[in-house]
Amino acid sequence: MNKIVKQFIAEVNARNQNEPEFMQAVTEVAETVIPYIVQHDIYYGQNILLRMAEPERVVSFRVAWIDDQSEIQVNRGYRIEMNSAIGPYKGGLRFHPSVNLSVLKFLAFEQVFKNSLTTLPMGGGKGGSDFNPKGKSDNEVMRFCQSFMTELFRHIGPNRDIPAGDIGVGSREIGYLFGQYKRLKNEFTGVLTGKGVSWGGSLIRPEATGYGVVYFTQNMLQNKGASLEGKNVVISGSGNVAQFAAEKCIQLGGKVLTLSDSSGFIYDPDGINTEKLAHVMELKNVKRARISAYVDKYPKAEFHAGKTPWHTPCHIALPCATQNELNEKDAAALVKNGCICVGEGANMPSTPEAIHTFAKQGVLFAPGKASNAGGVAVSGLEMAQNSLRYSWSRAEVDERLKNIMGDIHKSCLTYGTEGDHVNYVKGANIAGFVKVADAMLAQGVV
Numbered sequence: 001m002n003k004i005v006k007q008f009i010a011e012v013n014a015r016n017q018n019e020p021e022f023m024q025a026v027t028e029v030a031e032t033v034i035p036y037i038v039q040h041d042i043y044y045g046q047n048i049l050l051r052m053a054e055p056e057r058v059v060s061f062r063v064a065w066i067d068d069q070s071e072i073q074v075n076r077g078y079r080i081e082m083n084s085a086i087g088p089y090k091g092g093l094r095f096h097p098s099v100n101l102s103v104l105k106f107l108a109f110e111q112v113f114k115n116s117l118t119t120l121p122m123g124g125g126k127g128g129s130d131f132n133p134k135g136k137s138d139n140e141v142m143r144f145c146q147s148f149m150t151e152l153f154r155h156i157g158p159n160r161d162i163p164a165g166d167i168g169v170g171s172r173e174i175g176y177l178f179g180q181y182k183r184l185k186n187e188f189t190g191v192l193t194g195k196g197v198s199w200g201g202s203l204i205r206p207e208a209t210g211y212g213v214v215y216f217t218q219n220m221l222q223n224k225g226a227s228l229e230g231k232n233v234v235i236s237g238s239g240n241v242a243q244f245a246a247e248k249c250i251q252l253g254g255k256v257l258t259l260s261d262s263s264g265f266i267y268d269p270d271g272i273n274t275e276k277l278a279h280v281m282e283l284k285n286v287k288r289a290r291i292s293a294y295v296d297k298y299p300k301a302e303f304h305a306g307k308t309p310w311h312t313p314c315h316i317a318l319p320c321a322t323q324n325e326l327n328e329k330d331a332a333a334l335v336k337n338g339c340i341c342v343g344e345g346a347n348m349p350s351t352p353e354a355i356h357t358f359a360k361q362g363v364l365f366a367p368g369k370a371s372n373a374g375g376v377a378v379s380g381l382e383m384a385q386n387s388l389r390y391s392w393s394r395a396e397v398d399e400r401l402k403n404i405m406g407d408i409h410k411s412c413l414t415y416g417t418e419g420d421h422v423n424y425v426k427g428a429n430i431a432g433f434v435k436v437a438d439a440m441l442a443q444g445v446v
């Protein structure tokens with residue numbers, strides 16, 4: 001068995017040299033899915049996972065734009081159209097200097113499984129640019145977005161490929177991107193999700209990823225007869241996902257002790273309450289400041305420069321910043337300090353060694369493709385509302401989100417239960433795989 005996995009990894013690696021993040025994501029899936037394929041005749045011998053590891057299409061393009069000093073800047077834009085077996089390509093856009101082909105291919109690969117888990121008809125894709133929005137003026141961000149969309153528009157469409165936000169792409173960027181698409185196509189269509197509510201967006205979409213992570217975490221705890229009430233929670237990141245994960249934790253009686261950004265983390269021994277979180281949102285979303293500014297207003301809190309929050313004692317950890325932000329040592333520290341549950345808000349934030357540590361120590365561990373699927377799920381609901389030319393209430397979307405997270409949890413139990421333990425990694429990978437694989441088999445070798 002191990003030999004088949006190794007052969008498969010070697011074959012994928014041979015044609016994807018120097019793509020460590022992509023190989024990490026493929027390896028994590030192959031280790032659980034290949035044993036399942038071997039046991040199921042309909043999939044065996046079809047090279048189905050090999051086909052899934054090859055993007056249907058990769059677009060790379062020049063994005064030239066003019067900065068506020070009238071200098072010409074050049075960035076690289078991408079869209080990875082990974083798999084369209086169960087629906088049009090769907091997935092976010094990331095603007096961050098670390099963006100490259102490997103990072104976007106890993107994200108697009110993960111997205112295929114995640115979107116399948118949501119039960120909604122969405123294929124998988126991802127895109128973005130090495131553009132760094134930090135320190136740029138609104139006008140610079142607008143000009144960049146307009147130039148980016150002037151190429152991207154020919155590859156996307158409401159029935160073809162529907163981008164959304166991710167790191168560095170929030171409501172401001174989606175607005176500029178949508179405006180340029182509409183201008184170029186002379187069409188008002190649901191080509192992007194995460195739109196403003198007055199121009200085709202869905203209520204709860206900004207909250208959806210963070211809320212969904214906490215709903216999933218709650219499901220894992222409830223399955224063990226526990227709850228979030230009174231638990232200490234450590235969160236990384238302070239962007240979209242982290243903010244709304246914190247909000248839902250507070251609502252459900254958890255005590256949120258930390259938030260972070262790439263400069264360090266803040267620790268508030270009294271817990272970050274609703275009022276303090278409102279200040280964080282003002283700092284990050286309006287002033288576009290650093291999380292360290294939190295301690296200026298709340299001097300009892302500490303800022304730890306250049307550090308991640310994983311050595312803070314807690315019951316629950318929610319990594320909500322970026323890939324590989326939580327390593328083996330961090331995982332060991334979390335376990336030692338009493339952490340019983342980890343819900344990934346970011347995509348692939350835990351290294352393989354960290355995941356192994358959690359598994360060995362019996363920590364409840366939800367991989368991002370299951371626990372952060374709430375964002376793209378509500379994107380799917382935004383698409384449904386756009387098609388209906390109608391919008392649902394906040395309560396209705398939230399209820400659907402809760403149900404979807406509950407259904408994903410059940411799928412993980414179906415495919416991941418091993419005695420009295422649930423292997424959520426295995427459950428999510430196999431459940432995500434089966435739906436896409438069945439569609440691919442039905443559609444022939446294409």
Ligand code: NDP
Pocket residue numbers: 165166167168169170209237238239240241242260261262263320321322323325345346347372373375376
């Ligand atoms: P934002 O841009 O809103 O926030 C990102 C946060 O992560 C910031 O606090 C940022 O700090 C921090 N961060 C980014 N890169 C690094 C790094 N290299 N090291 C340390 N901290 C870093 O993005 P989102 O909240 O939307 O995304 C966070 C994660 O959640 C990503 O992995 C994304 O793929 C995933 N995700 C997002 C979804 C969504 O709907 N938005 C859906 C599902 C998953 P700084 O400001 O210093 O860069």
Ligand code: 2IT
Pocket residue numbers: 090091092093111114162163164165166193347372373375376377379
């Ligand atoms: O990683 C993700 O699932 C996202 N960034 C959200 C994608 C989407 O299409 O809403």
